[in-house]
Structures are given as C-alpha cells and as structure tokens.
Amino acid sequence: MKKPAKHYSRHVTHDPGRPAARAMLHGVGLTASDLERPLIGISSAGFEGNPCNMHLNGLARQVRESTWASDLVGLVFHHAGVSDGISMGAPGMRYSLPSRELIADSLETVMHAQSYDGLISVVGCDKNMPGALIGMARLDRPSLCVYGGTTGSGSYRGRKLNVVSAFEALGELQAGRLSDADYTGIIENAVPGPGACGGMYTANTMACVIEAMGLCLPGSSSTPASDPAKADECGRAGDAMVGLLERGETARAFMTREAFENATRLAVVLGGSTNIVLHLLAIARAADVALTLADIEAWSASTPLLADLAPSGPYLMEDLAAVGGTPAVMRLMLDAGLLHGDAPTVTGGTQAENLADVALPALDPPVLRPMESPVAERGHLRVLRGNLAPDGAVAKITGKEGTRFEGPARVFDSEDAANRAIAGGGLRAGDVVVIRYTGPRGGPGMPEMLKPTSAIMGLGLGGEVALITDGRFSGGTHGFVVGHVAPEAQVGGPIALVEDGDRVLIDADADRIELLVDEATLAARRARWSAPPLKARGGLLYRYAHTVSSAAEGCVTDSFGGAS
Numbered sequence: 327m328k329k330p331a332k333h334y335s336r337h338v339t340h341d342p343g344r345p346a347a348r349a350m351l352h353g354v355g356l357t358a359s360d361l362e363r364p365l366i367g368i369s370s371a372g373f374e375g376n377p378c379n380m381h382l383n384g385l386a387r388q389v390r391e392s393t394w395a396s397d398l399v400g401l402v403f404h405h406a407g408v409s410d411g412i413s414m415g416a417p418g419m420r421y422s423l424p425s426r427e428l429i430a431d432s433l434e435t436v437m438h439a440q441s442y443d444g445l446i447s448v449v450g451c452d453k454n455m456p457g458a459l460i461g462m463a464r465l466d467r468p469s470l471c472v473y474g475g476t477t478g479s480g481s482y483r484g485r486k487l488n489v490v491s492a493f494e495a496l497g498e499l500q501a502g503r504l505s506d507a508d509y510t511g512i513i514e515n516a517v518p519g520p521g522a523c524g525g526m527y528t529a530n531t532m533a534c535v536i537e538a539m540g541l542c543l544p545g546s547s548s549t550p551a552s553d554p555a556k557a558d559e560c561g562r563a564g565d566a567m568v569g570l571l572e573r574g575e576t577a578r579a580f581m582t583r584e585a586f587e588n589a590t591r592l593a594v595v596l597g598g599s600t601n602i603v604l605h606l607l608a609i610a611r612a613a614d615v616a617l618t619l620a621d622i623e624a625w626s627a628s629t630p631l632l633a634d635l636a637p638s639g640p641y642l643m644e645d646l647a648a649v650g651g652t653p654a655v656m657r658l659m660l661d662a663g664l665l666h667g668d669a670p671t672v673t674g675g676t677q678a679e680n681l682a683d684v685a686l687p688a689l690d691p692p693v694l695r696p697m698e699s700p701v702a703e704r705g706h707l708r709v710l711r712g713n714l715a716p717d718g719a720v721a722k723i724t725g726k727e728g729t730r731f732e733g734p735a736r737v738f739d740s741e742d743a744a745n746r747a748i749a750g751g752g753l754r755a756g757d758v759v760v761i762r763y764t765g766p767r768g769g770p771g772m773p774e775m776l777k778p779t780s781a782i783m784g785l786g787l788g789g790e791v792a793l794i795t796d797g798r799f800s801g802g803t804h805g806f807v808v809g810h811v812a813p814e815a816q817v818g819g820p821i822a823l824v825e826d827g828d829r830v831l832i833d834a835d836a837d838r839i840e841l842l843v844d845e846a847t848l849a850a851r852r853a854r855w856s857a858p859p860l861k862a863r864g865g866l867l868y869r870y871a872h873t874v875s876s877a878a879e880g881c882v883t884d885s886f887g888g889a890s
Contacts, residue, residue: 396564429457477521497784521551525636527801531598540671548651599801607880626705764797765814
C-alpha cells in the first residue's frame with residue numbers, strides 16, 4: 327500500500343515559507359519525524375454535564391492512542407454540545423437544534439484552520455452525530471465516527487427504567503398514580519451512568535444511521551458504553567483511518583443516495599426518531615445528494631417496522647445488543663432485499679462483505695419481530711400533507727396508537743402554556759392539542775415537545791389525545807403526535823390560523839392532516855393575521871431565526887450547501 331498522503335497538513339509542515347507553523351507544532355511536542363506523518367483531527371463531544379457525553383473525552387484519548395500506534399499524529403479538539411434531556415421543556419432547549427450547525431461549523435473551522443488530513447469524531451448525544459456528518463460532508467476528507475454507546479437501563483422497585491420514565495413520572499404524579507417518594511425514586515434511578523439515552527431515541531437512531539451509511543466500524547451503534555468492545559473499537563480507529571488515507575476515500579464516498587436509503591430503512595425497521603428526517607435532509611444537502619421528504623416517505627412506506635423498542639415498546643438498545651445488535655439487523659435486511667449490500671464502508675469492504683459472517687438476530691427475547699409478522703407492515707415515519715401542512719408534517723405512527731384521529735383543537739402559542747394546561751387537568755379525551763410558534767424561526771430553534779407528550783402519556787391520555795406542532799419531538803416521544811408542521815406559524819403557515827374548537831383530522835392511512843374549516847373563514851383569518859415579534863433579540867438564536875430554512879428542507883442555515 328502507498329504511504330498515506332498529507333494532502334492538507336503539508337501546507338503547514340512542509341511549506342518553507344511558513345516556518346512559524348512548524349514552530350508552533352514543535353511547541354505542542356511534535357518532532358520533525360512526527361511532521362512527516364498525516365495529522366488527524368479527533369473531535370470530542372465530551373463534556374461533564376451530560377451522561378451521553380461524560381465519557382467521550384476518555385474514548386477520544388483511546389482513539390488518539392490508536393492513531394499514534396498506526397503511525398499517524400492524532401490531535402484532540404472539542405466542540406459545543408447540548409444535553410436535550412436536561413434542557414427539555416426549559417428555555418435552553420431552543421439551543422439544541424442550532425447546536426447541530428454550531429458543531430458542523432466548529433469541525434469545518436478547526437479542520438480547515440489546522441490543515442488536518444482526516445477526521446475522527448467521537449460522538450454521543452442527539453446533535454453531535456448529524457453535526458459531525460454535516461461537517462464531514464462539507465470537508466470531504468477521510469472521516470469516520472466512533473459512537474460513545476448507549477447507557478444501560480435503570481431500575482426502581484423492579485421496574486425497568488430509562489430517561490423517558492422520569493418525564494412520564496411527572497404525569498403519573500399529577501394523575502395521583504404515583505407517590506412523592508416513588509416519583510423521587512424513579513428520577514434518582516432512571517439513568518444509571520455514562521452513555522446515550524437507552525431507547526431507540528434520537529442518539530441511538532442517529533448512531534444506526536451512521537452505521538448504515540458505512541461511516542463507522544461495524545457494531546459501533548449498538549455496542550453499549552460499558553461494553554469492553556467499545557474500547558476495542560477505539561483501538562481500531564487508527565488503522566481504519568490509515569486505510570481511508572491509503573485508498574483516498576473521503577466522506578462523500580460513503581454519502582451516496584443508496585447510503586441515505588440504507589440509513590432510512592434501518593431507522594424505520596428499528597422504530598427510530600422523527601428527528602432523522604430533519605438530519606438526513608440537512609446531511610444530504612451538505613453532501614450535494616438529492617434527497618426530499620418524498621424520498622424518505624417512500625422508503626418508509628416500503629419498509630416494515632420490526633423492533634419493539636422504546637418509546638413504543640418495552641426493550642432498550644442494550645436488549646438489541648444482546649440479540650446481535652445493529653449488524654444482525656442489517657444482515658436480516660440484506661437477506662430481505664432491504665439493504666444496498668454494495669454500499670462502501672470505512673472498513674474498505676462493502677456492507678455485504680462486512681455482514682457476510684454475521685448471524686441473524688436472535689428472536690428470544692422478542693426485541694425484533696420476524697419479517698413475516700412485523701409490528702407494522704409499513705414504516706412508522708409518515709409524511710402528512712393537507713391544508714394544515716401544505717409543505718408537509720412528520721408523524722411517528724407505529725399503529726399501536728391508531729391511524730386516524732379527529733377532534734376539536736386546543737390551541738397554545740407556546741409550550742409553557744400547553745404544559746400549564748396539561749398539569750392543570752385542562753385536557754379532555756378527544757382533544758387535538760396544537761402547540762405553535764415553536765418552529766425553527768418561531769421557537770427559535772424548533773424545541774422538542776417531550777415534556778407535554780410525556781405528561782399526556784403519564785396522565786393516561788396517550789390514546790385519547792393527539793398533539794400537533796410546528797416544533798419537533800424527542801425520539802422518546804410516543805402517542806398520536808405530528809410535528810414539523812410546515813410552513814410554521816411564525817411565517818404565516820396555516821397552523822397560525824387554527825382557533826380553539828376547530829375540528830382537526832389526522833389520517834395516517836391517507837397521509838393527510840386537515841383543518842376542517844372552510845376556505846372563506848381561513849381567508850378572513852389570514853387577512854387579520856400578523857407575525858408576532860421574534861422571541862430572540864440578539865445572539866445565536868437571533869442569527870438562527872434569520873437564516874434557518876423550513877423544517878421541510880431540514881432546517882439548514884447554509885443556503886448553498888456543499889463543500890467549503
């Protein structure tokens with residue numbers, strides 16, 4: 327094999343007109359011999375304040391060791407992060423989705439400024455992963471991800487717990503079905519330690535997306551944070567980067583249309599988060615791959631839902647790992663013709679080659695249903711359209727909550743107002759809760775609505791109340807919910823015209839969402855409507871509100887996409 331090229335670092339290590347650059351690199355401890363080797367940026371999403379991220383700096387150090395052992399120079403840097411679980415329902419949640427762009431910008435900035443030849447991203451929480459992939463697509467340099475892994479399940483009084491258990495416990499407490507002591511017990515035991523939230527929520531879904539796109543080592547997405555195999559994965563990252571450099575394979579070599587289809591289908595088979603719709607659209611835009619809501623809709627409609635994972639089922643990612651993990655699921659999909667086996671991966675082999683010796687998933691316990699008896703014959707990710715969402719809305723319909731809902735609207739112009747009404751017992755069976763002015767511009771930042779949906783579930787109204795919003799949902803949300811309503815209220819979308827008592831129809835069988843009000847009435851309301859002032863008056867959220875695109879386009883802030 328040829329010696330790995332220094333396509334970028336040579337500008338600072340071998341240009342005789344840049345002696346200060348070499349001086350600075352010697353100042354961090356690099357020798358003249360080190361400067362002959364490729365420089366690899368290792369981005370760590372580690373920070374102490376979040377279980378998903380608290381262990382990532384340690385993994386990044388292991389990755390660094392593996393690069394040096396592979397005759398590369400690995401150099402660790404860091405970027406911002408947001409804990410969705412901590413910020414949920416608080417003003418800080420508005421920073422969650424914008425942090426995706428901040429992470430991508432950070433990777434682009436450091437990699438270009440430092441002239442690194444390749445990128446290894448050590449990621450753990452919801453926006454770390456799409457942010458990393460967007461950054462990799464812009465850079466188009468040899469790149470791979472190492473996922474920090476899922477946390478284990480918590481336990482209290484024999485009840486298996488995860489972070490969503492804490493959210494739903496609030497509704498149980500408010501409904502009088504839980505004592506104060508047990509409420510506290512659940513909170514104190516729901517999250518046992520390092521690793522991403524345990525269900526098929528956004529972090530674990532995005533990790534599976536990365537594996538389906540071939541941008542991590544096989545098994546990365548389902549190996550728990552506590553498993554010794556995670557350290558082994560870090561130890562193999564350096565050799566994987568050498569292979570990428572030798573073959574000249576850059577990130578976009580893996581970000582093909584077929585890879586986006588593989589990613590979507592795997593997420594659907596596993597019952598993954600609606601957030602991947604936003605993220606796949608944004609990643610594809612950065613990679614100059616044509617992808618639309620209609621593509622995601624079509625792939626979902628032709629893919630069965632097989633996994634009985636949380637939030638809709640009882641099992642967690644640790645349970646999926648125990649029956650074979652993501653590779654076993656992908657082998658099942660490959661055999662069923664649901665996976666492009668010729669898609670390349672960072673191992674140098676194709677998906678089919680990587681999966682050749684992988685056993686099919688065990689069916690006991692029944693974490694995964696057989697192809698012939700799925701949880702649902704068509705995928706749970708539904709793109710709904712109608713006069714309430716002309717540009718589309720995204721629903722997570724497993725079938726367990728039904729497929730059709732019609733009822734009177736209960737309208738709230740903020741999440742806080744909805745939460746107060748839910749806590750005060752203000753909802754009735756049959757209501758359609760409408761939470762608006764929470765979109766990418768109206769939020770700003772399109773905050774997640776896990777707090778109200780969890781409260782509804784905790785109150786026992788999950789099957790009797792629907793919720794629609796121009797905001798978005800956590801991967802932990804379940805129930806009859808529709809998000810990403812576009813256009814959003816802040817820009818005058820029809821959701822801004824809904825009034826209390828209006829009949830709303832959600833028909834997932836027909837992929838429709840309709841406001842059952844005549845057009846003349848809507849026209850009169852539209853004539854009276856005016857946009858409220860933006861909630862942000864300065865800073866990052868102000869800039870975000872003025873640059874972000876619609877949810878139907880992935881909430882991107884780069885109007886051009888593509889490489890830098």
